Structures are given as structure tokens and as C-alpha cells.
Amino acid sequence: MKILVPVKRVIDYNVKPRIKGDQTGVDLSNVKMSMNPFDEIAVEEAARLKEAGKADEVVVVSIGEQKAQETLRTGLAMGADRGILIVTEQMPEPLAVAKILAKVTEEESPDLVILGKQAIDDDSNQTGQMLAALLGWSQGTFASKVEPGEEGVNVTREIDGGLETLKLTTPAIITTDLRLNEPRYASLPNIMKAKKKPIDEKTAADLGVDVAPRLETLKVTEPPKREAGEMVPDVDTLVAKLKEMGVAA
Amino acid sequence: MTTLVLADHDNKELGSATLSAITAAKKLGGDVHVLVAGEGSQAVADAAAKVDGVAKVLHADDAAYGHALAENVAPLIEGLMDGYDALVAPATTTGKNILPRVAAKMDIQQISEIIAVNDDGSFDRPTYAGNAIATVKTSDAKKVITVRATGFDKAATEGGSASVEAVSGPGDSGKSSFVSAQVAESERPELTSASVIVSGGRALQSGENFEKYIEPLADKLGAAIGASRAAVDAGYVPNDYQVGQTGKIVAPEVYIAIGISGAIQHLAGMKDSKTIIAINKDEDAPIFQVADYGLVADLYEAVPELTSKL
Ligand SMILES: Cc1cc2nc3c(=O)[nH]c(=O)nc-3n(C[C@H](O)[C@H](O)[C@H](O)COP(=O)(O)OP(=O)(O)OC[C@H]3O[C@@H](n4cnc5c(N)ncnc54)[C@H](O)[C@@H]3O)c2cc1C
Numbered sequence: 001m002k003i004l005v006p007v008k009r010v011i012d013y014n015v016k017p018r019i020k021g022d023q024t025g026v027d028l029s030n031v032k033m034s035m036n037p038f039d040e041i042a043v044e045e046a047a048r049l050k051e052a053g054k055a056d057e058v059v060v061v062s063i064g065e066q067k068a069q070e071t072l073r074t075g076l077a078m079g080a081d082r083g084i085l086i087v088t089e090q091m092p093e094p095l096a097v098a099k100i101l102a103k104v105t106e107e108e109s110p111d112l113v114i115l116g117k118q119a120i121d122d123d124s125n126q127t128g129q130m131l132a133a134l135l136g137w138s139q140g141t142f143a144s145k146v147e148p149g150e151e152g153v154n155v156t157r158e159i160d161g162g163l164e165t166l167k168l169t170t171p172a173i174i175t176t177d178l179r180l181n182e183p184r185y186a187s188l189p190n191i192m193k194a195k196k197k198p199i200d201e202k203t204a205a206d207l208g209v210d211v212a213p214r215l216e217t218l219k220v221t222e223p224p225k226r227e228a229g230e231m232v233p234d235v236d237t238l239v240a241k242l243k244e245m246g247v248a249a
Numbered sequence: 250m251t252t253l254v255l256a257d258h259d260n261k262e263l264g265s266a267t268l269s270a271i272t273a274a275k276k277l278g279g280d281v282h283v284l285v286a287g288e289g290s291q292a293v294a295d296a297a298a299k300v301d302g303v304a305k306v307l308h309a310d311d312a313a314y315g316h317a318l319a320e321n322v323a324p325l326i327e328g329l330m331d332g333y334d335a336l337v338a339p340a341t342t343t344g345k346n347i348l349p350r351v352a353a354k355m356d357i358q359q360i361s362e363i364i365a366v367n368d369d370g371s372f373d374r375p376t377y378a379g380n381a382i383a384t385v386k387t388s389d390a391k392k393v394i395t396v397r398a399t400g401f402d403k404a405a406t407e408g409g410s411a412s413v414e415a416v417s418g419p420g421d422s423g424k425s426s427f428v429s430a431q432v433a434e435s436e437r438p439e440l441t442s443a444s445v446i447v448s449g450g451r452a453l454q455s456g457e458n459f460e461k462y463i464e465p466l467a468d469k470l471g472a473a474i475g476a477s478r479a480a481v482d483a484g485y486v487p488n489d490y491q492v493g494q495t496g497k498i499v500a501p502e503v504y505i506a507i508g509i510s511g512a513i514q515h516l517a518g519m520k521d522s523k524t525i526i527a528i529n530k531d532e533d534a535p536i537f538q539v540a541d542y543g544l545v546a547d548l549y550e551a552v553p554e555l556t557s558k559l
Contacts, residue, residue, distance in 0.1 A: 011377070013514070016380065016513060017377040017378075017380045017381055019380075019381055025381075026376075026377055026380075026381050038495075093358050094349070094358070094359070095352070095353060095356070095357070095358045095359075098353055117495075118495065120377070120378065120494070120495075121376065121377055122376055123361070123362065123375065123376050123377070123378070123494070124359070124361045125345050125349075125361060125362075126349035126352070126359050126361060127349075128349075129319065129345075129346060129347075129348075129349035129350045129353070130349045130350070130352065130353035130359075131353075132319075132320075132350060133323065133349070133350040133351070133352075133353035133354045134353050134354075137424070138320055138424040138425045139319055139320065139346070139350070139425075140425075141319075141342075141345070141346050142342060142346075144488065154428060157342075158342070158488045158489070159342040159343070159430075159432075159489070160341050160342045160343075160441075160489060160497070161259070161430075161432040161433075161489060162430065162431045162432040162433055162487060162488070162489050163430065163431040163432075163487075163488065164316075164427070164429070164430045164431075164432075165427075165428040165429045165430070166316075166318070166425050166426065166427060166428060167425065167426045167427075167428050168424065168425045169423070169424050169425065177488075177495075178478060178481075178482065178491075178495060179481070179482065179488060213358075214357075214358035214387055214388050214389050215358055215360065215385045215386065215387050215388075216385065216386045216387075216388065217383055217384070217385050218371055218384040218385065218386060219383075219384045220376075220381050220382065220383050220384070221381070221382050221384070222380070222381070222382070223375070223379060223380070223381075223382050223520075226520055226525075226538075226539045228537065228538050228539065228540065228543075229525075229540055229541035229542055229543065230541075230542060230543070231532075231537070231542075231543045231544070231545065232542050232543065232544050234544075235544070235546070235551055235554045235555050235558060236558070238526065238542060238544055238555060239555065239558045239559060241526075241542050242470075242503075242526075242559065245502070245503060245524060247444075247445055247470055247502065247503050248469070248470065248559045249559075
């Protein structure tokens with residue numbers, strides 16, 4: 001089995017985003033960037049399937065600026081075998097990303113594509129589902145358990161009411177949720193080894209994908225600030241407040 | 250202009266997030282139709298027909314739609330979209346699962362989790378864990394939109410008298426099938442529609458402590474129970490309790506955060522609550538920066554005292 005794992009370079013989850021003064025977006029200059037946490041979970045799952053002998057090759061692919069190389073290297077250090085970088089000037093929207101990934105998928109013919117359920121910058125939660133649509137594949141989104149079997153793959157999903165298990169025909173698209181696994185930290189020897197693993201580079205134009213945006217961002221603003229309130233000295237005062245608000249009798 | 254709203258439901262009841270999606274759909278202008286795709290879901294179609302502002306209900310009742318499998322429901326919607334200018338769904342796990350599949354097939358860039366429809370035809374949507382609100386306009390001829398329920402009032406469940414029309418689609422794609430579900434039945438209010446929420450964090454240390462400290466307080470207040478990611482990851486409570494950027498987005502009248510530090514990912518899910526109360530033993534915990542009332546205390550003393558005095 002071959003697994004393709006798309007990975008996105010995003011603002012590190014520990015950094016509080018700052019809006020640019022001209023309201024055109026979030027200031028990413030001199031900000032720590034990392035692999036999208038959900039994509040780390042995706043790489044980890046693929047690496048574990050390989051270690052368990054269920055997969056024989058794991059390919060990571062990233063779309064974006066040249067620096068996304070670093071993100072691919074992280075994936076390679078975590079256990080992926082090789083990388084593909086699709087260079088674009090701007091970060092394409094989810095639909096264009098899905099179109100690029102559909103082309104890569106056609107070239108690579110993986111049995112599974114495992115993606116993060118959302119990127120923590122754009123918070124769109126679309127790419128995996130869109131890729132499944134374009135390929136006509138089954139989809140197991142928000143996965144907390146992935147069990148490849150003789151035919152197909154069983155995926156347990158985190159849904160609003162709890163958990164649900166689906167059986168998918170393969171090839172299939174899977175998107176990861178937080179409980180699927182706990183991603184490893186790459187060890188130093190593996191980071192060194194990753195430097196020697198191959199990364200193939202292409203552009204969106206090479207793949208014949210139109211990445212022109214459909215959405216125009218008119219502005220990006222800060223949400224209304226919440227004022228810090230008052231500290232109450234004791235439980236009795238809190239009880240009085242709850243009574244005032246009418247939530248306690 | 251006619252908008253189709255995909256109803257969220259469990260084949261028995263219309264999910265309340267659908268009512269917020271209907272309000273958002275009305276703001277697009279024009280007629281609002283609702284699609285109920287399910288199995289044995291007549292009661293849902295009837296409920297949708299009574300919602301204020303709904304002109305028509307399309308009802309697709311088929312075993313293939315009983316578990317809302319995206320592979321089956323998406324082609325059904327695509328087949329109906331000729332007559333519509335926009336497709337809207339609440340940003341529930343079902344809406345999030347299905348809508349992008351429809352959008353991609355129709356070559357439309359979806360707009361996720363809108364919180365406002367502006368007069369100039371643009372939409373506001375939170376990005377970066379709610380730290381950056383993007384105002385976006387689309388050049389696509391048709392729109393596909395998911396709606397964050399906390400951004401819109403719920404449409405009234407009475408007042409409408411829409412017709413219910415049976416529709417059908419291609420049925421079972423054969424690509425996926427339902428195996429099992431673990432859905433807890435609870436007497437408590439549902440997290441995303443509760444007016445009071447008591448949430449616990451890593452500080453609770455165990456599922457037993459959730460039962461011992463959080464539940465009695467929630468019982469006293471008739472509250473739903475929520476949790477931080479740390480509490481869910483540690484297995485103290487099930488995944489559907491998680492509040493935050495990547496869990497549930499809530500905006501109750503009162504949100505009580507107990508032993509939760511207030512990471513940006515958690516704040517993303519609850520900072521639109523009307524009143525926030527925080528109990529934390531660390532006076533520098535970031536949760537206090539958004540709390541209306543903060544109590545610096547050990548939860549193991551303060552919470553039982555609070556519960557007993559209510
Ligand atoms: C991709 C990604 C997505 C995420 N999504 C979410 C999400 O949706 N929701 C979410 O919540 N988190 C999310 N997180 C995790 C988030 O970053 C934090 O790690 C998490 O919210 C911390 O949970 P906590 O506040 O319970 O734990 P901690 O940060 O460990 O805080 C525990 C708090 O309890 C207090 N405390 C300890 N003992 C006591 C006591 N006896 N009495 C009173 N107070 C006490 C401490 O002072 C501390 O403030 C996400 C992270 C990532 C990377």
C-alpha cells in the first residue's frame with residue numbers, strides 16, 4: 001500500500017497571530033512557522049502504517065512557497081520516504097489545492113491520501129473532502145481510528161454526537177482529528193537522514209492547474225476585544241453574581 | 250435568488266444549528282428551501298416545513314441517506330442545484346463533511362463558517378482560531394456556504410407552512426457504508442444550544458473527578474458539560490465535549506471554565522459567550538483576560554462550595 005500525505009506550512013500553533021496595520025492579512029514576517037498540527041498527525045499515521053508493515057511507501061507533498069521544503073523535511077524526518085514540492089507564489093485556495101492534489105494523486109496512484117482535517121491558519125476544513133470529490137473516492141473525515149482491512153478501510157470519525165465508524169472502499173481519502181495519534185518528535189539521526197531523501201519540485205503550471213483565486217479578501221480585522229472583568233474575592237460573591245444573572249435561584 | 254439549506258438532523262429531530270443556517274440563508278435574499286435527506290425522517294421534514302421563512306421542503310427519504318454519508322448525499326444535492334443560486338449548511342460535522350464535496354464537483358470555492366452576511370454581498374469568517382476575521386467576496390456564479398451557528402439567531406420553529414416535496418437522487422454510491430456509532434444519550438442540554446455550560450480542563454485529573462466536581466455543579470445549573478482538548482485527550486470525557494477552534498463553537502449565556510488555562514484554541518470556541526466565569530488557581534492564567542468574573546482558587550475546594558451554596 002502506498003500513502004500520500006499533503007502537508008501545509010502554517011503559523012506555529014503557539015504564536016498569537018497579529019493583524020497587519022493595513023488590514024490585508026496576518027503578519028507572518030519573522031513569525032515561527034511549522035507543519036500544520038493536523039498534518040503532523042497525518043504523517044504520523046502513515047509512518048505507523050508503514051512501520052506496521054501495512055504500507056510500503058509514504059510520500060509527502062506540500063504546496064506553497066519554496067520554504068515549504070522545510071515542512072517536507074519535517075515529514076521526511078518523521079518517516080516519509082520522499083517529498084514533492086509544488087511551488088506557487090501565493091497560497092492557493094482549498095479548491096485549487098484539491099485540484100493540484102488530484103493531479104499528484106493521479107501521477108502517484110496511492111491507495112490512501114491522509115490529510116489534516118483543517119489548517120489552523122485558514123480554518124476552512126475543505127481540502128480532503130474536495131479531493132475526494134474530484135477523484136470520486138470515498139472519504140473518512142475527522143478520523144480518530146484508521147483500520148485498513150482485507151477489503152477497504154474502517155474509519156472511526158469524531159462527530160458532533162460522539163463517534164461513528166464507516167467502512168470505506170479503497171482508494172480512500174482520510175482526514176485526521178486530534179485523537180488519531182500523538183505525533184512523534186523527529187530524532188536527530190532521522191533529521192540527518194531526511195536531508196538525503198529526495199524532494200521532487202514542480203509548479204502548479206506544470207500540472208496544468210489554474211490557481212487563480214475565486215475569493216477576494218476585502219479586509220482582515222481583529223475580532224471585538226473582550227474586556228477583562230473583575231476578580232471576585234470568594235465563592236459567596238460568585239454565588240451572588242450567578243443569582244443576579246438569574247442562572248441560579 | 251433561491252437558496253437551498255441542507256438540514257442537520259438525526260432522522261427524528263431537526264438539529265438546532267439548521268435554524269441558524271436558515272437565518273443566514275434568508276440574509277442572502279430570495280426564497281429559502283430546505284433539503285431533508287434521511288431515512289424514516291418524515292418528522293424532520295414536517296418540522297422544517299414549520300420553520301418561519303421556509304418556502305419549500307425537499308424530502309429525500311432513502312436508506313442511502315440514513316447516515317448522511319457524503320458519498321451518497323453529495324450527488325443528491327448536485328442533482329438539485331440547477332434550480333438554486335446558493336447552498337447553505339450549518340457548520341456541524343455533517344455539514345462540514347458533505348458541503349466541500351458538493352462545492353468541488355460544481356467547481357465552486359466554498360466559504361466556510363460565516364458569522365455575518367454583509368450588505369455588499371461579502372461574508373465575514375473567522376480564521377486563525379478566531380484571531381483574524383476575514384471579509385471575503387466570491388466571484389463564483391453560485392455560492393456554497395457553511396454557517397457558524399453562533400453567528401446567527403435561530404429562525405422561529407413556528408410560523409411557516411411550507412410544502413413538502415419528495416425528491417430522489419442516485420442513492421447508494423457503494424463507496425462507503427455505516428458500521429456502528431457510539432452516541433451517548435444524555436439528559437443534559439446539548440452543548441451547542443445550552444444556555445449555561447460548565448467546562449472542565451486538565452486540572453480535573455480524571456473522569457471520576459469530572460463526575461464528582463463538574464457534574465453536580467452542572468446539575469444545579471441545568472447546564473451542559475464541556476471540556477478542553479487536554480481533558481478530552483486524557484480520556485476524562487468523550488470527544489464530543491471538546492470546546493474550541495477544532496471542537497465545538499459555543500456562545501451560551503454563561504460559560505464557566507474550571508481548571509482551564511485559556512489557550513487561544515480553547516478561547517476560539519467560547520469567547521463569544523455572554524458571560525464568562527473562570528475558576529483557576531493560577532492568577533496569571535490567560536482565561537482571566539477574557540473572564541467577566543474570575544476566582545483564583547483551588548477547584549477542589551471552590552467547586553464543591555459553589556455547588557453547595559447554589
Ligand atoms: C491543532 C490544535 C488544535 C487544538 N484545538 C483545541 C480545541 O479545540 N480546544 C481546546 O480546548 N484546546 C485545543 N488545543 C489545545 C490547546 O492548545 C491547549 O493545550 C488546551 O486547551 C489546554 O487545556 P487545559 O486548559 O485544560 O490544560 P492546561 O493548559 O494544562 O491548563 C490547566 C489549568 O488548570 C489550572 N489548575 C491546575 N490545578 C488546578 C486546581 N486544583 N484548581 C484550579 N485550577 C487548577 C492551571 O493553573 C492551568 O491554568 C489545540 C491544540 C492544537 C495544537
